[in-house]
Amino acid sequence: MVKKLLTLQTLLLAAGTIFSWSRVVVQFQTFIQRYGTIFRIKDCAFPNPFVTACFYGSVAFIVALVWSGVILQSQTPNPKSERYLRNFLLFCIFFALSVLTFEFLTYYKVFRTSAPIVSCSPGVFPLYTPCFIGMLFFLASYLVARYITKQNPQISAISK
16 A cells, blocks of 8 residues: 555656646746846846746755655665655645745735746746646645555654
């Protein structure tokens, strides 16, 4: 049962990785077409993908996917690694929620700032952004990891 759940978790993270990188690649293409370089940060109509939360969320998806894949492929279960992955996924959810909060505040013009745009989709309602969808992938993966913890007594003992 735990192996099936680990497979589901890895598949969810793979889908999240594909989704997030499909968005980031488009951002890079748009930015390079517009500016001809990836090194421009200031005075950009489109944010540089390296300074957006989407890029860092995409990197987090790759880290979580590789981590989950290593756990899935291991012959002996590593409860400590599974617990750390679960905690990393929880951190990713909080990161995405903080970005969404910032996007809501920016969308509703709660505060004005001259800081560079870090949103992946400036001007788009936050629940339609890639960040929200990525957060849902992280949340689903976290819930599976949480269920794995409940199913595996070794992990539950370490968690307490």
